[in-house]
Amino acid sequence: MQRIFTVCATALLSLSLAGAALAAPTHLTVKIASLNNSGEHGSATLVQSKAGVLVTVHLLGNKAAQPTHIHAGTCGNINAAPEWPLHNTVNGISKTLVSGVTISQMLASHYAINIHKSLMDLKDYVACGNIKG
Numbered sequence: 001m002q003r004i005f006t007v008c009a010t011a012l013l014s015l016s017l018a019g020a021a022l023a024a025p026t027h028l029t030v031k032i033a034s035l036n037n038s039g040e041h042g043s044a045t046l047v048q049s050k051a052g053v054l055v056t057v058h059l060l061g062n063k064a065a066q067p068t069h070i071h072a073g074t075c076g077n078i079n080a081a082p083e084w085p086l087h088n089t090v091n092g093i094s095k096t097l098v099s100g101v102t103i104s105q106m107l108a109s110h111y112a113i114n115i116h117k118s119l120m121d122l123k124d125y126v127a128c129g130n131i132k133g
């Protein structure tokens with residue numbers, strides 16, 4: 001009886017480990033909301049590959065180059081220092097491969113995609129989106 005229980009428990013553990021591996025997200029969409037009445041908003045897609053996470057930001061209302069980063073924290077409580085730099089958003093698009101990280105790792109903590117008004121006005125935020133599952 002004891003032996004049967006042990007075998008079943010091992011099988012269950014294996015199943016749940018396999019489930020966790022399958023559940024690792026390969027795609028994620030992040031909603032990006034306007035900040036400070038900028039009128040700029042949109043979304044970002046995160047796609048996992050072996051090389052890292054391909055982050056593509058689509059921002060309506062953006063024209064000139066705007067610094068874009070992933071910061072630790074949330075849009076309401078963000079760490080001012082960028083965690084991962086992304087390419088500037090220009091003509092509504094920023095596309096960057098963030099290497100050496102997984103979507104799961106990003107989701108395990110709080111991170112946000114943050115867009116700044118300009119290089120001269122880095123402290124002015126125009127749009128932000130929380131990376132969450």
Ligand SMILES: [Cu+2]
Binds near residue numbers: 067068082115116
């Ligand atoms: Cu930033």
